[in-house]
Structures are given as structure tokens and as C-alpha cells.
Amino acid sequence: MNPLDYANYWIAMFLLVTGLFIVIARGNLVKKLVGLGIFQTSVYLLYIAPGKILGGTAPIIDPRFSVYSNPLPHVLILTAIVVGVATLALGLALVVRINEAYGSIEEDEVHALDLERD
Amino acid sequence: MMAITAVTIARLRNLFAVVVLSTLYSFLMATVLVVLDAVDVALTEAAVGAGISTVLLLGTLYLTRSEEAVPVHRAWLPFGVALVVGGLLAFGTLGLPEFGRPDSDIHQHVAPRYLEQGKAETGVPNIVTAVLASYRGFDTLGETTVIFTAGVGIILLLRRSRSDESDRPTDRRDGS
Amino acid sequence: MRAQIVPRVVTKLFIPFVLMFALYVQFHGDYGPGGGFQAGVTLAAAIILYALIFGLPNARRVMPPWLVEAMIALGVLIFGAVGVAGMLRGEEFLDYSVLSADAVAGQHLGILLVEAGVCVTVAGVMLMIFYLFAGRGRRPS
Structure with missing residues (x-):
């Protein structure tokens, strides 16, 4: 077994863990959303990389080629990216509203303000 | 290089720099996707991740503020959780097929049929488009509906009511 | 940014090409990389x-918000209508083969409409x- 055969999984895994760390550890809501973006892109990598065939080409049928990479993960991830940006925008809209209501986008400060109100 | 960018994003506290770095990250990701033969996905990632997301994030920073507060406590617990998850995932990868082999399971299911019959059945050489719009039309319809719903949600969250607008007619600025 | 002449001129030169590229991506999506998602994003960009360059009020004049709102719903409606059209001609929902006399041409037409x-x-x-996002002024704090 050659360790490079698994490098794509390990890269995706490292990015996923980094994204997870940002989402859990950082209190800033915008930063959390960026971390969520990194998490998402790591999943794109996880899906696309197994679809690649060494020596294959992009799945656009042409008489010059005979080996194509798997088109199915591409379709799935294509929709995932666009849904991802829609949810990112929705999250950012929520952040803007939170900032207007509390004057802060830090999780800790929002919690403290909530406790004061109770 | 992507890993370095991701780690820097985790460490940096200036949100403006974070946004610029995430744009860089998207471009790197698009490059990797081209290498992996996913040209459609790479085009989308470059347009969406590097273009629209950046504009949205910068818009949010303009509406809020661009400096992150200093965390009050060290992030050991999240670091531990991340390490444990990473370890479990690394264990999981050992059962997965090797990179680039044409005989792994994923290439045996419906993909060969799409590749062999797709052009004859739909008249479209780009199989990604054919699968997206025709074979998996239901998925795409649902997904378009998700975008529609997100758009409606954002309109509900951010649109000012009419009275609000007449109160403060001067504070509308040019886009920036 | 209104006073700077270089960005304004460069933008004026660029926008037709960007729009052209969006249409190319849309209609060439059958033969090369591209399709509805990419074209939509490029168009919006x-x-x-x-x-960004000429100010929000000017952009609102080019693409009034009511038109944009209508577009959001219209796209989903087109998609659904194509599906129902297939149903009305005696096939299953979202089966494009019956949209035209020839099954392959029907598929092609259906894909184009859906995209x-x-x-x-x-x-x-x-x-x-x-x-x-842009129309919302900074909150006076």
C-alpha cells in the first residue's frame, strides 16, 4: 500500500477538522460561517476525488477519448455549491439582524446580553 | 497550500484578512477540482466561492465590524474534539478505495450507463449537464426550490418596511 | 468610487464581455463545461x-427590484412547467422525451428549458x- 493512494482522503480530512475547529472554537459569527465554508469544501473534495480515474478526462463525450471520470459526484457537488452559497447568504442575513438587535456579533457578548435581559 | 490557508484563517483575528484568504482558498479549491477533471464544478466554485461569497462577506463586514474579539479562554476542548474526530476519520479512510483506480465501487454503479448511453439518449455531449437536468431532474428541481426558499428567507429578514424607509431616506449609500 | 475614471472605463468595457460570457456558458453548457448555475452566477456578478462602480441607484434602474423578485419565482415556475408539460403529453413528470416529435430532440429541448x-x-x-445587503445602511451606533 502506497501512502499517496490515500493522500486525497487525508487532505479532505485535515480541512474538515480545521473547519470543525473554527466552528466550535471561534465566537465570532462571521468567522464561524467561514469555517463552515471550509468544512463544506472539504466535503466537495471527498466526493470529487474518488470519481477521478487516472488517465481519464472530463466527462464530455468526444470521439478522441475513451476513459472518462465519473460524472455523478460532479452533479451532486454542483448543486451542493449553489445551495451552500444560498445558506451562507441566509446565515449572513441572520448575522446582520443579530448585529442590529444586539450591537455585537460575538457569541459570548450576545449570551451575556440575553442573561441581563432575563 | 490549501491547508496553510485554512490554518491561517483559523488563527487570524482580522476578519477582512480572513475574507480575502477565503477567496484565495476558493481559487485553490477550483484549481484542484480542474486537476480532478471536475471542470463544471470548478467553474461554479470559482464564480460562487470566489465571487459572490466574497461580496456577501464583505457586505456583512461593512454592516457589522471587522475585528474579532480576543477569546477569553484557550480553545483546548474544541482542539481535543477536533483531534478525536480527525483520528476517527483517519481510521475510516483505511477502508476506502485507493485514489484513481478505475475498478473501485463508485465506477461500477450507474456511471457507466450514463457515460455510454447519455449522448445517444439526450443528444448532449456534456454528461454532467445531461445527468443534472435530465436523469436527476427531480434533484435539480428540489435544489432550485431550496435556492428560491433561501431567497425568500433573506427577503423576509432584510427588507425594510415602507415606513422605515421613509424615516431615513438619506442613509442609503452607494454600494461598496 | 464615482470620481475615479479608470475603474469606470474599464468596467464599461468589461460588462458586455461578462454578459456575453454568461450567455455563452448558458447555451454552450451542453457541449462544454457550463450550465444554468454558472450562467446565473456570472450574470448576477x-x-x-x-x-459597485456606478452606484446602487443606477443598478436599480437597470434591474429594478420587482423584476428581480419576479425572476426568483419565474425560474422555478419554468422548471415546474416543463415537468408538467411532459405529464400533459402522457409521460411522467420531468420526462422530456415527449416534448418534441423526436425523443432525443425532446430531451435536448427539455434540458435547455430547465437550464x-x-x-x-x-x-x-x-x-x-x-x-x-448593499441597500442596508450601516446602523448608527
Whole structure:
């Protein structure tokens, strides 16, 4: 077994863990959303990389080629990216509203303000 | 290089720099996707991740503020959780097929049929488009509906009511 | 940014090409990389660029918000209508083969229409998001 055969999984895994760390550890809501973006892109990598065939080409049928990479993960991830940006925008809209209501986008400060109100 | 960018994003506290770095990250990701033969996905990632997301994030920073507060406590617990998850995932990868082999399971299911019959059945050489719009039309319809719903949600969250607008007619600025 | 002449001139030169590229991506998506999503995003990016350089009010005049809102719903409607059209001609929902006399031509036509619907919705949503974010002034704090 050659360790490079698994490098794509390990890269995706490292990015996923980094994204997870940002989402859990950082209190800033915008930063959390960026971390969520990194998490998402790591999943794109996880899906696309197994679809690649060494020596294959992009799945656009042409008489010059005979080996194509798997088109199915591409379709799935294509929709995932666009849904991802829609949810990112929705999250950012929520952040803007939170900032207007509390004057802060830090999780800790929002919690403290909530406790004061109770 | 992507890993370095991701780690820097985790460490940096200036949100403006974070946004610029995430744009860089998207471009790197698009490059990797081209290498992996996913040209459609790479085009989308470059347009969406590097273009629209950046504009949205910068818009949010303009509406809020661009400096992150200093965390009050060290992030050991999240670091531990991340390490444990990473370890479990690394264990999981050992059962997965090797990179680039044409005989792994994923290439045996419906993909060969799409590749062999797709052009004859739909008249479209780009199989990604054919699968997206025709074979998996239901998925795409649902997904378009998700975008529609997100758009409606954002309109509900951010649109000012009419009275609000007449109160403060001067504070509308040019886009920036 | 209104006083700087270089960005304004460069933008004026660029926007037609960006719009052209969006249409190319839309209609060439059958033969090369591209399709409704990419075209929609590119289209929205062109208008956003215009708004950034020439100001939001001008962009609102080019693409009025009511039109953008209508686009959001219209795209989904086109997609659904194509599906129902297949049903009305005696096939299953979203089966395009019956849209034309020839099954392959029908599939091709269906894919084109569906991609157009996707493009319209995506462009509409992206533009609407941008308008809402940019139209909201900074809160006096």
C-alpha cells in the first residue's frame, strides 16, 4: 500500500477538522460561517476525488477519448455549491439582524446580553 | 497550500484578512477540482466561492465590524474534539478505495450507463449537464426550490418596511 | 468610487464581455463545461460589478427590484412547467422525451428549458441578496 493512494482522503480530512475547529472554537459569527465554508469544501473534495480515474478526462463525450471520470459526484457537488452559497447568504442575513438587535456579533457578548435581559 | 490557508484563517483575528484568504482558498479549491477533471464544478466554485461569497462577506463586514474579539479562554476542548474526530476519520479512510483506480465501487454503479448511453439518449455531449437536468431532474428541481426558499428567507429578514424607509431616506449609500 | 475614471472605463468595457460570457456558458453548457448555475452566477456578478462602480441607484434602474423578485419565482415556475408539460403529453413528470416529435430532440429541448429556469432563479436570488445587503445602511451606533 502506497501512502499517496490515500493522500486525497487525508487532505479532505485535515480541512474538515480545521473547519470543525473554527466552528466550535471561534465566537465570532462571521468567522464561524467561514469555517463552515471550509468544512463544506472539504466535503466537495471527498466526493470529487474518488470519481477521478487516472488517465481519464472530463466527462464530455468526444470521439478522441475513451476513459472518462465519473460524472455523478460532479452533479451532486454542483448543486451542493449553489445551495451552500444560498445558506451562507441566509446565515449572513441572520448575522446582520443579530448585529442590529444586539450591537455585537460575538457569541459570548450576545449570551451575556440575553442573561441581563432575563 | 490549501491547508496553510485554512490554518491561517483559523488563527487570524482580522476578519477582512480572513475574507480575502477565503477567496484565495476558493481559487485553490477550483484549481484542484480542474486537476480532478471536475471542470463544471470548478467553474461554479470559482464564480460562487470566489465571487459572490466574497461580496456577501464583505457586505456583512461593512454592516457589522471587522475585528474579532480576543477569546477569553484557550480553545483546548474544541482542539481535543477536533483531534478525536480527525483520528476517527483517519481510521475510516483505511477502508476506502485507493485514489484513481478505475475498478473501485463508485465506477461500477450507474456511471457507466450514463457515460455510454447519455449522448445517444439526450443528444448532449456534456454528461454532467445531461445527468443534472435530465436523469436527476427531480434533484435539480428540489435544489432550485431550496435556492428560491433561501431567497425568500433573506427577503423576509432584510427588507425594510415602507415606513422605515421613509424615516431615513438619506442613509442609503452607494454600494461598496 | 464615482470620481475615479479608470475603474469606470474599464468596467464599461468589461460588462458586455461578462454578459456575453454568461450567455455563452448558458447555451454552450451542453457541449462544454457550463450550465444554468454558472450562467446565473456570472450574470448576477456582472450586475453586481455595475452596482459597485456606478452606484446602487443606477443598478436599480437597470434591474429594478420587482423584476428581480419576479425572476426568483419565474425560474422555478419554468422548471415546474416543463415537468408538467411532459405529464400533459402522457409521460411522467420531468420526462422530456415527449416534448418534441423526436425523443432525443425532446430531451435536448427539455434540458435547455430547465437550464434556463435554473439560470433565471439563481441570477435573481443572487442579485436580490446583493441588493438587500448593499441597500442596508450601516446602523448608527
